[in-house]
Amino acid sequence: MAKPLQAGMEHLGQMIFHLHTQGFEESIFQFVRYFLDIDNETILIYTGNKRPRIIHRRATVMQVHERLESDYVLGAYLLDPFYNLHVEQAPAGIYTLSQVAPDQFKRTEYFSTYYRRTTVVDEMVYVAYPSPHVSVHLSVGRDAASGQRFSKRELARARELEPVLRAISELHWANLHSNDNNDKTSEPDAFRERLESELGICLTPRQAQVALFILRGHSSVSISLRLKISEQTVKVFRKQLYRKCGISSQAELFSMMMPVLLKIVAQRTP
Template sequence: MPVPGIESAVVAGWQQDVAGLIDHIRQPGFPRMLAAALGRLVHSDTMLLAVYRDEERPLVLYSENEDEQSPAMQRYLSEAYMLDPVFNAVSRGIRPGVQRLAEIAPDCFEQSDYYRSCYREFNLCDEVDLFIYPEGGTAFTVSIGRGPELGSITRAERQALQAMFPILEALVKQFWLVQSSSYLRGRRAGGPLAHAMETFGCGVLTAREQQIAGLVLRGFSTEAISEELHISTGTVKVHRRNMHARLETSTQSELFARFLDHLGTLTSI
């Protein structure tokens, strides 16, 4: 059966990949085989398979650079993941499927300090993310990134991923059903970052100002915050002005630095 956007030779190869994945459902090498199969559908510079559970640190199942993680990846996994659009999409309950990062990221994402201090280090010009929910409270994600040399992921490639998504979803659900216990054994919640986001500005900011501070840190503009919280842009501007005055900051960079200081006090306790 022809699949839109995919050559027949690729379809035949994909069918062989699916057979191999089924054979490896109970094997530790399943994530690596899945990444290799996806790599034959979509050429990529980076690929990350991760599981998100509640507010825990992401559990990495596969990374193309897993033997020598970059400083940016280490920072992402240790402290910055809660500012990332993928984590926030999962927290908001994004539907299963294939999404471009550009479509789920806040409107000022590229102006955020998280982007400039962490995400930009990955040197990506485009990213597509797959969202699968193998069980309640658990999201399995695949992040496929391309740098400037390969260029943007094409519409045909996204269509190929969308066409294959139901098969991928079924395979991942079966994999997680039989192997999740081995990955989660002895795992603890991922550090103080979630607590830091909840308590940043506590005792100084109002509850609404704390909400807005969190959205600003994630890269939301005044207009996007207005839509998110269902308040006027004028009200958002007043809250932002008051927030900066109370925290003695004037820019997003200073706000981000103040947040990292707050995080540091929690990690030292």
């Protein structure tokens, strides 16, 4: 199905991207699908710290997007490793799940209650920035039906499309701007405030920071490297915050914190 890139290039002249029109997203999808064997595609736009907006989506299997509006957009995205690219304003480019996922990502509750149920087995995301703090994520993936992860060859091919996709994405969405002058509180701070007002639990800044890392699937070692502290210290913070919350596992942390995260997000209309 997928042709060598050279062959595609010949056709590129005939592929017309109607910027600023309805059909643009669909033509992006058709363009990618011409070169890559993919089962599903999603275009998301993140603006400042607002909720993501779904711009376009296609999937051969229903499950892939089943919880996209209900769970992902409403708050689960905060734990998505790809969302982190937007937060950190990582360089534009193409990213695979294995590149961005923390070391213990597959043991998170986000993974088992959300990601696994999408049946997606592999995912690549094209990241572009039409303007500061506005990210366009073009996600393409494989699901359990085909079952195959992307090969190195496919990744290389996907990478070749990246400059073109980035250019036309940034052109098409250039009019989008983020007015993030309000809500300057950092994420751990907002998290702490909500946690205290909602559940009456008062974490220290460090404990809140560690909690968020844990929820996203970082191991103690991974957190220690990020925060430049010892692994032992991370374990202490983990213990302390678990004790304050009256829980004893990452899974319980998730079921306790998700409602709090949702409330942080709720006031941010996209």
